[in-house]
Amino acid sequence: MLAKRIIPCLDIKNGRTVKGVNFLDLKDAGDPVELAKFYAENMADELVFLDISATEEARKTMVKLVEKIAKTINIPFTVGGGISNLKDVDLILKSGADKVSINSAAVKNPELISEISKQYGNQCVVVAIDAKLIDNNWKVHLVGGKEPTNLDLFEWAKTVERYGAGEILFTSMNHDGTKTGFANSALAKLSGILEIPVIASGGAGSIKDFKDVFVEGKADAALAASVFHFKEIDIKHLKRVLKNKGISVRI
Amino acid sequence: MKITIIDYGAGNVKSIEFALERIGYSSVLTKDANTIKNADRVIFPGVGEASYAMNMLKKSKLNHLIPTLKQPVLGICLGMQLMCQTSEEGETDALGIFDLKVKRFQNTLKVPQIGWNTIFNLKSILFENIPENTYMYLVHSYFVPSNSFCIATSDYGIEYSVAVQKNNFFGVQFHPEKSGVLGEQLLKNFIENTN
Numbered sequence: 001m002l003a004k005r006i007i008p009c010l011d012i013k014n015g016r017t018v019k020g021v022n023f024l025d026l027k028d029a030g031d032p033v034e035l036a037k038f039y040a041e042n043m044a045d046e047l048v049f050l051d052i053s054a055t056e057e058a059r060k061t062m063v064k065l066v067e068k069i070a071k072t073i074n075i076p077f078t079v080g081g082g083i084s085n086l087k088d089v090d091l092i093l094k095s096g097a098d099k100v101s102i103n104s105a106a107v108k109n110p111e112l113i114s115e116i117s118k119q120y121g122n123q124c125v126v127v128a129i130d131a132k133l134i135d136n137n138w139k140v141h142l143v144g145g146k147e148p149t150n151l152d153l154f155e156w157a158k159t160v161e162r163y164g165a166g167e168i169l170f171t172s173m174n175h176d177g178t179k180t181g182f183a184n185s186a187l188a189k190l191s192g193i194l195e196i197p198v199i200a201s202g203g204a205g206s207i208k209d210f211k212d213v214f215v216e217g218k219a220d221a222a223l224a225a226s227v228f229h230f231k232e233i234d235i236k237h238l239k240r241v242l243k244n245k246g247i248s249v250r251i
Numbered sequence: 252m253k254i255t256i257i258d259y260g261a262g263n264v265k266s267i268e269f270a271l272e273r274i275g276y277s278s279v280l281t282k283d284a285n286t287i288k289n290a291d292r293v294i295f296p297g298v299g300e301a302s303y304a305m306n307m308l309k310k311s312k313l314n315h316l317i318p319t320l321k322q323p324v325l326g327i328c329l330g331m332q333l334m335c336q337t338s339e340e341g342e343t344d345a346l347g348i349f350d351l352k353v354k355r356f357q358n359t360l361k362v363p364q365i366g367w368n369t370i371f372n373l374k375s376i377l378f379e380n381i382p383e384n385t386y387m388y389l390v391h392s393y394f395v396p397s398n399s400f401c402i403a404t405s406d407y408g409i410e411y412s413v414a415v416q417k418n419n420f421f422g423v424q425f426h427p428e429k430s431g432v433l434g435e436q437l438l439k440n441f442i443e444n445t446n
Contacts, residue, residue, distance in 0.1 A: 002366050003386060004366075074270065074273065074428070074429065074432065074434065074435060075431060095265065096266055098266065098429065118303075121298050121300060123298070123365065123392075166363060195358060196361060197361045197365050220365070250386040
């Protein structure tokens with residue numbers, strides 16, 4: 001049976017791992033290659049690296065870092081952050097990443113999704129969507145959550161699926177950094193209307209939150225950062241508990 | 252040991268090169284017919300869309316070469332599917348090494364299947380030191396139905412062939428280069444156990 005995936009997310013700034021609480025107030029949580037290796041050896045199913053520096057100089061550092069990571073780890077990984085055209089995608093994939101994650105660029109130019117998917121296959125296009133619940137409507141936000149749009153989360157997710165996205169990475173801005181659980185009802189709705197897998201992000205604080213996101217949120221994968229980076233939750237232990245609760249995980 | 256990875260412009264092959272490096276083997280990435288013919292082991296990768304990939308093979312005339320190879324050949328993911336007769340993806344006529352038809356998963360499931368799934372009924376030297384029900388990493392929308400060449404099975408709504416073998420041709424739907432230590436073991440087995 002296909003396993004539910006546990007995905008640590010590493011925010012990268014100038015070659016180092018950081019994690020923002022509600023996207024602000026960054027803290028340093030280690031060297032990305034070492035951390036990646038640690039996670040690969042400790043039963044993480046996949047990794048996501050988000051480059052949040054986005055200057056031209058840091059971008060070059062990122063490409064080098066991607067190659068180092070690809071040489072070191074033996075599980076799949078996704079790279080995102082500031083990817084805006086096919087050339088960026090090409091560089092990242094040729095350096096050894098398995099997938100790219102695009103966010104604002106997809107909103108500005110949805111054709112980019114189909115271009116990537118035609119050339120490399122839809123499996124390597126993750127469309128990341130940051131959304132915030134405002135007056136009972138999930139509104140898509142851009143630029144790391146700073147810029148609101150009029151797009152509705154569910155309509156936008158359906159649209160990117162049609163353009164050829166392989167997966168959706170949905171971050172609830174209301175939950176991100178709060179450690180009070182994932183946005184399960186929105187996730188369940190998303191999972192119900194989409195054919196492609198959904199990765200849940202934002203709100204992981206306890207083992208129960210992961211159980212709930214798979215059972216109630218119907219997510220295919222769950223992504224988290226600080227609970228793993230600061231060793232509040234051990235992935236092996238988390239998976240044993242999930243397995244005991246009847247959830248299919250790779251142990 | 253000369254290991255060649257066929258380079259026909261379809262998808263990302265760096266990760267296979269890196270995985271081989273991790274188990275102590277260097278490899279050559281090439282589309283040169285002679286280099287491929289003279290290799291001890293040939294890896295036929297593939298990521299992307301079937302008809303696009305077939306056209307790329309035809310452009311470099313590798314579609315004629317691959318079925319004639321005599322050394323052990325390992326098709327990975329789309330590489331395995333292209334060794335079959337046809338694929339529903341893009342109504343593609345493939346290489347025809349295996350007389351099999353590649354089909355699309357039913358829409359009642361999440362498609363593509365992305366993630367780790369168990370493989371079982373393991374029947375080949377490829378799976379030495381790999382236990383039954385090992386998790387391997389898969390990413391695919393199309394699959395090879397159960398058949399007589401099957402050397403490993405998986406289950407995604409339906410039981411299907413996740414690995415096949417005919418003479419010197421091996422195919423695996425999963426990505427051994429991305430499937431942790433046991434994926435690396437499979438690559439090692441392909442290099443060291445076949446002849």
